[in-house]
């Protein structure tokens with residue numbers, strides 16, 4: 001981009017949501033006297049008798065986990081959504097509500113309590129991808145499930161209450177706000193160009209080759225031009241799949257491989273188990289056609305300067321809009337430079 | 347509302363932004379094994395020699411603070427926005443950026459390092475309101491300042507790096523995303539009804555009298571029907587002012603009084619100095635008319651269950667949309683019950 005502009009405060013446009021983000025490249029000079037987080041370096045055992053996700057242990061809801069060997073999913077014991085409930089809506093003047101139903105699941109990535117995605121074998125991450133796909137298909141084919149949100153909160157900093165490697169799936173009747181925004185922008189572009197907005201963006205990024213972190217035959221991971229979180233990254237399939245249900249076995253493995261690559265870079269950045277929330281955005285499962293959609297997986301990691309200093313999305317960010325202190329190019333550069341081998345395995 | 351629906355997961359509609367929020371009233375039963383925050387009960391002295399905001403001290407940028415007695419504002423030493431810079435925009439295929447300029451200020455609420463808004467006298471909070479008004483008018487009348495965002499990050503949990511009572515003002519050329527959303531909804535309603543969306547909502551809330559926390563002659567504070575944060579609250583002027591520049595002396599005092607009332611309730615809830623980000627949303631300062639706007643001040647506090655357990659807006663919330671565990675009515679009820687005298691002064 002215009003190098004002059006790049007050194008000064010500027011705004012960048014998110015082509016998928018239509019929203020702007022304020023970038024203040026000069027601001028990292030500011031000394032930090034605020035809150036620091038705990039650097040969680042504690043080594044865990046492969047089995048923890050008090051963990052409600054380890055094989056054979058009892059869960060908070062009273063049930064017992066099977067002695068699972070690979071991946072394992074089950075219905076959340078404290079779900080935010082319930083499969084049934086009142087179906088009437090409510091409107092009174094300017095107050096408006098709707099009933100909501102859904103199914104919440106927990107997905108254990110491994111029986112080994114001590115692992116995280118970057119420390120798992122590609123073969124085992126492929127099983128996680130396989131389970132996501134299976135859950136997406138099963139949940140998505142149910143009558144009142146019109147969107148399936150797959151996500152992971154990693155690390156205590158991201159509200160994760162158990163370090164056992166796991167993610168969640170919340171699937172529901174209504175289509176969530178963030179999906180509606182992206183659907184609109186995918187659709188507008190598709191109607192105009194009969195091609196995928198994200199596919200065309202990916203082509204441009206591959207040509208520019210400035211924000212790419214890694215690629216393989218089927219996937220690319222990059223720092224999007226409009227990244228909000230300091231080291232936000234996006235995994236994009238080269239082929240325009242609307243959802244993960246369309247991945248074949250080879251692509252599933254390639255997806256697993258690129259997840260491992262990215263998360264190793266993350267851990268290597270500050271030599272810590274890098275916290276983040278990740279999620280897959282894909283086409284709704286309401287039975288309609290979504291030829292414009294192009295699924296992708298995003299990672300929103302909060303760390304900014306070190307293993308203990310994070311970016312706070314607070315006052316200005318909550319009331320006006322997102323702001324970041326390092327540019328997407330600086331973030332990409334910092335990650336590109338890092339070795340592909342995990343710091344604990346060197 | 348429909349009491350049946352109220353006990354089950356449901357979605358509520360935010361009339362100001364057009365976005366939905368997922369409410370899971372049954373979910374507080376879930377045990378919390380995750381991260382807890384430090385309960386900051388430390389008593390501070392009225393003067394701290396190492397504080398860069400105390401009167402007479404030197405700041406991080408090298409300057410010296412005047413020996414101020416009431417309120418005091420100055421330009422941020424590490425601003426996210428700069429008054430000048432390149433003015434060209436940038437577009438290359440699907441990459442799109444714009445230059446951005448602005449002025450960032452810091453507003454000290456009191457010379458006394460040990461205070462917070464709920465512990466200040468109404469008379470002294472009135473001076474804070476007066477300074478916000480003055481800054482709004484001065485900044486807003488500058489040529490390239492089209493929006494003035496006044497906010498406070500209170501507490502280390504909210505990224506505040508100095509406990510000295512202070513807030514910030516970021517003013518800029520472009521109109522931020524959150525303001526554009528609200529402008530649209532205010533305008534649509536105004537065009538249809540020739541009345542203020544928020545004014546009509548306020549009338550309805552006053553009649554229902556379920557979510558009101560406090561009121562005086564000129565202001566009401568309530569938990570909005572569509573609150574996102576557990577104890578989110580909104581201060582609304584009864585008269586439809588577009589911005590704080592329109593407040594008269596009596597209204598300024600009433601505004602200060604209601605800020606004190608709300609923040610005392612907050613501190614009393616968990617007997618802690620309640621963290622939050624607060625901000626004022628008001629009409630842009632681009633010289634256009636905004637007859638539809640109705641200014642208001644919102645508080646977004648993160649604490650959920652206790653002084654140490656907060657709500658994490660992470661995976662699902664980032665990728666799908668906001669979710670809360672207690673209803674707005676439960677939150678209102680919990681705050682309504684509390685005494686109006688600060689727990690430290692009883």
Ligand SMILES: O=P(O)(O)O[C@H]1O[C@H](CO)[C@@H](O)[C@H](O)[C@H]1O
Nearest residue numbers: 311312314315316317505506507
């Ligand atoms: O300006 P401060 O207080 O140093 O910084 C704080 O508020 C800013 C505005 O909301 C945020 O961008 C920062 O992440 C936060 O730490």
Ligand SMILES: O=P(O)(O)O[C@H]1O[C@H](CO)[C@@H](O)[C@H](O)[C@H]1O
Nearest residue numbers: 159160161657658660661662663
């Ligand atoms: O479901 P968990 O892991 O207990 O909870 C975590 O993830 C949820 C989904 O993002 C959030 O609503 C919670 O605030 C967070 O603590």
